[in-house]
Amino acid sequence: MSKRTGVIRYNLNDIKRNFTGQKRAIDIDAAMRLFNGAALQESIRKGDIYGYIGHQYREKYTLDVPETVMVDGVPVVLEPACRTIYLKCYPTGDVEHEQEFLDTAPGRVGARLWDSKAYGFSSAIYAPEENGLRVPKGYFGMDLVRAPNYDNNRGYAVMLDSVAPGVFTAVDTFPTESAALLDSVDNMIKESDAFAAGLSNDILKQYKINDELNEYNARLLERLHQAKIEAPMLDSAPKVMERGINMDTGATMLDSAQRFMANENLPGYQPAPEKAEEKGAVDVVVGGVKKAMAMVDSVIRGH
Template sequence: MAAALAGKMNIGEVEAATLPDGGKAIVSNIPSNVTVAFDVYPEGVVSHSQEVLDTETGKIVSTLHASRVGGFSWACPWVDGGRGKPTRLSGFSGFDYVLNPGFSSNRGYILEGAADTARQGQMILECLAATVKDDRKAEEYLAGWKLDTQARLAALEDAIFESTARQAELTERLRRSEETASTSKAQCESAILEAAAQKERLEGLIDALASSFPASSRKMCSTR
């Protein structure tokens, strides 16, 4: 969660974060889990094993996971492959426990933001309160989790905006390229037609000159 708010993958125990509304906040990063195994198979299946730590956040993760609330999402820096090329991962920073997890199609997660948001938010809050034994702290954890979701949403919206702008730029470049190609083709066709017309004019001049000579001169010219 803190990674999304801090805007980077490798974060310290305390980080300054920019909130979705532009405000600033200090985020504490208390580890909850450590990745001990991670595999990506050719067919696209991702498997991983996590050691849940004996920390307050680790206990929260254990409770939420057992209740099928939220799930793991990998934190990986990446490089945009551009148009027609795949996005490539450039590193691996572990797995975060989030409200909207990656690779969740095979699990019945309760996702914040689904049909009954208020009811599900209450379920999440109850899970947190039962673990930390402090209602206020549970509310703070939930608020932080929601900020993480908002930060991820804002990042996705920025990526969509950049992708749309890139698409518009490429479309304009294609249009200009097609216009240039069309102009070049028209110029080439015009040059060919002009060359043919010039050849026709020259042949006409030759015939005219030849016909202006007396027949005897034309005969002499032809026998030389």
């Protein structure tokens, strides 16, 4: 069963740290428009905003973490640990949020850490600097981190709260908010292309050989049927198959089939007889029968 944190409250203007952390000047009005906006609130109600253990996925794959990534040609699922189920921002800069730990491997780890009063939440927000203020334009969830920037959150981020200053300089200078968003469809297309490129040419070649073998097999069975030779059954194979046989036998089998097909002694189709030849053969048979019947009749009569 999923575990909820209860409502957590912190203030954007007060990190509750004296010697560590990153103090930032936040545009509170922009934060309210984003956090309390209809679009984000709908996503939260539908459970679409996820968080992870640490910020590493976001550092590597952008703030909007993809569902899967390709690693050495193999798709790997990036499992989330939690999701935002409540979020609200007040004119004072106070932020309230509640997280729900998921029944995933990272979610269970996160719940255990939370129960142990370890780690804290750090928000992932796209907030470029404009006129000296960080302007929140995109909220991507709360991650569970070892040292949250806002101590009361036990999270503000570009702000990724626990990341050292300067790490996301390139992200901060994005010209538009869309530059920070991950296009899920494009990512899926790239992954599909990478997967298709990884298909082995040898497998495709083997498919072609198998198709040719199937065609030859059908023709051979037809000839065996014409010659009234029964095809062998699998029962004739040894009970224990040898191991270590070379698996690339398709070409050898195809060559053998071609040599067999070239044998002139194989039964084949006989040309259709001409009608005259058919009539002559019938006359010969009928004449022979009549002669035999006449001889039998002569013997019976005693002649």
